[in-house]
Amino acid sequence: MKFSLQKSLFIFGVTFCLVLVCGFALWQPSMAQSETGTRVQISGTNIAGTLILTQQQNGLVRIRGKIQGDPATLTPGEHGLHIHAVGVCEPDAQPAFSTSGGHFDPGDFGSEVPVEANHPYHLGDLPNLVVDEQGYATYNALTSRVTLSESPVSVFDENGSAIIIHQLKDQQKAKGLASETGGGRLACGIVTSNNETQQSDEQV
Numbered sequence: 540m541k542f543s544l545q546k547s548l549f550i551f552g553v554t555f556c557l558v559l560v561c562g563f564a565l566w567q568p569s570m571a572q573s574e575t576g577t578r579v580q581i582s583g584t585n586i587a588g589t590l591i592l593t594q595q596q597n598g599l600v601r602i603r604g605k606i607q608g609d610p611a612t613l614t615p616g617e618h619g620l621h622i623h624a625v626g627v628c629e630p631d632a633q634p635a636f637s638t639s640g641g642h643f644d645p646g647d648f649g650s651e652v653p654v655e656a657n658h659p660y661h662l663g664d665l666p667n668l669v670v671d672e673q674g675y676a677t678y679n680a681l682t683s684r685v686t687l688s689e690s691p692v693s694v695f696d697e698n699g700s701a702i703i704i705h706q707l708k709d710q711q712k713a714k715g716l717a718s719e720t721g722g723g724r725l726a727c728g729i730v731t732s733n734n735e736t737q738q739s740d741e742q743v
């Protein structure tokens with residue numbers, strides 16, 4: 540009897556420790572997951588890159604990454620970069636990538652068309668991409684206008700979202716012309732929740 544009790548206590552002790560160890564092991568990744576984001580592959584004619592979207596603990600979304608293009612296409616200087624309303628990237632659309640819709644701007648008063656109507660106050664409006672002489676750019680911006688988590692302003696809405704890089708500089712001008720919000724579309728990347736990535740992948 541006595542031996543059996545000791546044995547039972549021993550087994551209970553080992554089990555208890557295992558539960559603690561496993562619990563801790565499982566808890567660690569779940570902490571990391573609160574920092575997970577999504578990877579967006581950007582592509583266009585002679586342009587490729589990756590942007591990582593990460594929602595921080597404070598709710599802000601960081602968008603960072605690298606884009607490389609042929610400087611003949613992705614010309615040195617500033618290029619409009621926005622989150623657009625629809626999660627598709629169709630280079631063969633007329634004009635190119637037009638099926639990605641207007642600037643992401645959900646809500647009763649959102650105005651995707653004409654794109655300039657509520658510009659630069661759309662939720663998807665972001666700072667310009669700055670390209671160097673070699674057609675290379677790094678991007679690092681913070682926005683409080685959208686979320687990756689479920690919310691009325693989540694980029695993971697019913698029809699998804701896309702990130703577009705434009706031919707021209709976005710002049711961030713209210714009541715400007717379409718060309719003053721960046722003009723033609725050079726490259727596109729679909730923002731999808733299926734491309735989840737860990738914080739450690741953020742250095743792209």
Ligand SMILES: [Cu+2]
Pocket residue numbers: 619620621622623642703705721
């Ligand atoms: Cu745009």
